[in-house]
Amino acid sequence: MAEHVFKLHAAWQGGRNSIGEIESGQLKTKVSIPPEMDGPGIGTNPDEMLLGAAATCYIITLAAMLERSKISTLSLEMNSEGIVAVEKGVITYKKIQHMPVLTIPENTSQETIAKIHRLITKAEESCMISRAVKGNVEISAAGKILIGER
Known part of the structure; x- marks a missing residue:
């Protein structure tokens, strides 16, 4: 079995409300705790x-499944939401919802069209990130299919 190693370097100076930096491949950004917290x-x-x-894994997986099924789309866009809750003083990532919108000829x-609906669900089940967090974070996908030009 082939293994792929992804590396990330992180630097953090100070305490909880400090600002750090991460770098991994093409990703280089500052990090901190969000204002909501x-x-x-x-x-x-x-x-x-x-x-x-989760979102990038899902949309790439869905695009690959559509391509393998020889299903053409005029566009594929998506919004995703992450729901975080505080339960008994513990911050918990509860749910991720993907809402893809496909425009088809x-x-x-x-x-x-029926196959596309099946692939919308199957892509979520097949995504590597979805599988990695399964049992800890609920992930769902509910797509919309539009017919015609954008």
Whole structure:
């Protein structure tokens, strides 16, 4: 089995409300605690990064599945939400919701549209990040299919 190693360097000076930096491949940014959690809100934060990892993994997986199924789309866009809650004083990442919107050609068959709906769900189940957090964070996908030009 081939293994791929991804590396990240992090630097942090100070305490809880300080600002750090991370660098991993093409990703280089400042990090801090978000203002919603009484932090400085500089750069990104772990909550956004988990949402970003889950969303990019999902949309890439869905695009690959559509391509392998020879399903053409005019566009594929998506919004995702991460829901974080405080329960008994513990901050917990509860749920990630993906909401892809696919625009498909007018001549797309009903059979193909049904397959797209199946792939929207299957991509979430197949995504590496979804599998990594399974059992800890609920992840769902509910897509919308538009027919015709954008």
